[in-house]
Amino acid sequence: MNILHFISSPASGGAEVYVKDLAEFLSKQGHNVHIVFLSSATDIGRNTEYEEKFLNDLKFAGVKTHVVGNNARKKPWLGALSIKKYVLENKIDIYHTHLAFGIIFSALLSTPVIYTHHSMEPRWGKFLYYIFNKLVDEYVGISKKCAIALQSYTGRNINTIANAVSGxxxxxxxxxxxxxxxxxxxxxxxxxxxxxxxxxxxxxxxxxxxxxxxxxxxxxxxxxxxxxxxxxxxxxxxxxxxxxxxxxxxxxxxxxxxxxxxxxxxxxxxxxxxxxxxxxxxxxxxxxxxxxxxxxxxxxxxxxxxxxxxxxxxxxxxxxxxxxxxxxxxxxxxxxxxxxxxxxxxxxxxxxxxxxxxxxx
Missing domain, CATH: 3.40.50.2000 (Glycogen Phosphorylase B;)
Structure with a gap:
């Protein structure tokens, strides 16, 4: 299976560490796994030493990486075009975003889209969740409480898959x-x-x-x-x-x-x-x-x-x-x-x- 995860950056956040561990494990299980970042560590003032180790670990595990670029935050059409190009070139089967930006960037895709919500906070208004529902095929909450909260925002059934760590x-x-x-x-x-x-x-x-x-x-x-x-x-x-x-x-x-x-x-x-x-x-x-x-x-x-x-x-x-x-x-x-x-x-x-x-x- 060709799987793409979309996350913020190769940084020390919880979602980033989780996706990294998940990608490495899936790669070892024989899947082709890609992680696309919205930004580099330098773009957003994060620790570059941590980024270097993060990326080296992924490379060693056979996980491919790509950066969309921080300018896509203000020009989301650039992100959508970049994601579409990457998905087509790499024949991606599943597009799994862990950022709301990633939902917006999926607008041009025909590939199945999953969004994992890593917070209890709604963050967006009802209208935007209405738009998200048009683009997202499946939602995931990282805890029971997160799933309940996400269901209240979207009105959709939510899959609960608890955060995990590589032993x-x-x-x-x-x-x-x-x-x-x-x-x-x-x-x-x-x-x-x-x-x-x-x-x-x-x-x-x-x-x-x-x-x-x-x-x-x-x-x-x-x-x-x-x-x-x-x-x-x-x-x-x-x-x-x-x-x-x-x-x-x-x-x-x-x-x-x-x-x-x-x-x-x-x-x-x-x-x-x-x-x-x-x-x-x-x-x-x-x-x-x-x-x-x-x-x-x-x-x-x-x-x-x-x-x-x-x-x-x-x-x-x-x-x-x-x-x-x-x-x-x-x-x-x-x-x-x-x-x-x-x-x-x-x-x-x-x-x-x-x-x-x-x-x-």
Whole structure:
């Protein structure tokens, strides 16, 4: 089968990592897989070192790549023409977009079109969803909650295929956590209002000095420099410099997670975060906010605590509970490893191939 995935860029986003893992797996299963990017990392100010590794991994797996170009954002007809040319030249059987832009670019295609929605947010008005329904043959939601939300926007039946992660990446980076005197907490995600890092900082500030002295929070991120400056000002003003460290983009997330005892996500909204899925697969106990499909991962993995979003006290209480109960960290860690099969990339790939095949018959 000739499959084309359309995504934003070769960058460190959840949708991008998921599509990369899925494409590599499908390629190894004998499918011809292509990933077309709307933009390059340079076009949108993303990390070029990460992009280089991203593209090299795809090349090694036999996945073909192509960039439409950032100018198609303002001139969508260029994107539509570029996609049509690529689809015809490469005899694509299935066009699978993970961006709304990709739906617009599919307007000239006769190839079956799938759109995967990676968020809970509608993002577009009713009229545009009416147009999307004319172009999209099948919709996919990345969690049960995402599927329900997408159904409410489109009025269509939605396929639910949960986000997944390649287990191969975690060979040698999966272990049961038995904490020592210092508890290392990992966070992964872009510096945006969505991830609500201020919520995390406010929660840390509520902890007493003794407990804060036992914590080291390392945040692997890139993103909005203005928001980052606000976070750094808060850290300085509240003497959290010895507790929180922004470590930049990590090209080896499994290694970064392996160094941690707890994974923390303080988001204001989500779809089904790949970073949280990766944390569960690595054997990390997790503290997450109840947004998007986060609770689905915790319930399936039985590996953590879910708190209400935008509630620093609830987040602080959860941190205190885990840090003060080391045996609970170990229990959650064992559960995470035992239940990681729920988010296997092979399971997601099988569901996608079945969906693709049904569209071609």
């Amino acid at each position: 191969e990446k975690f060979i040698g980076y999966k272990r049961v956590r038995i904490p020592n005197n210092i508890i290392n907490i990992a966070m992964v995600g872009r510096i945006t209002l969505q991830k609500d890092y201020m919520n995390m900082l406010a929660a840390l500030n509520l902890l007493d000095g003794t407990l804060k002295g036992k914590l080291k929070v390392r945040v692997a991120v890139e993103g909005d420099p203005t928001y980052k400056a606000q976070l750094l000002d808060y850290i300085k003003a509240n003497n959290l410099n010895s507790v929180v460290e922004f470590v930049g983009v990590k090209t080896n997330i499994p290694e970064f997670l392996n160094e941690a005892d707890i994974f923390l996500m303080s988001s204001a909204w989500e779809g089904l975060p790949i970073a949280l899925t990766e944390a569960a697969i690595s054997g990390l106990p997790c503290i997450v906010t109840d947004v998007g499909g986060c609770i689905e991962i915790i319930e399936n993995s039985k590996n953590g605590i879910v708190v209400s979003p935008k509630n620093p006290q609830a987040l602080a209480d959860a941190i205190y509970k885990l840090v003060s109960e080391p045996k609970l960290i170990e229990e959650y860690s064992k559960n995470a490893i035992q239940n990681s099969v729920h988010y296997s990339i092979s399971k997601a790939a099988h569901l996608h191939v079945n969906l693709y095949s049904s569209m071609l018959t």
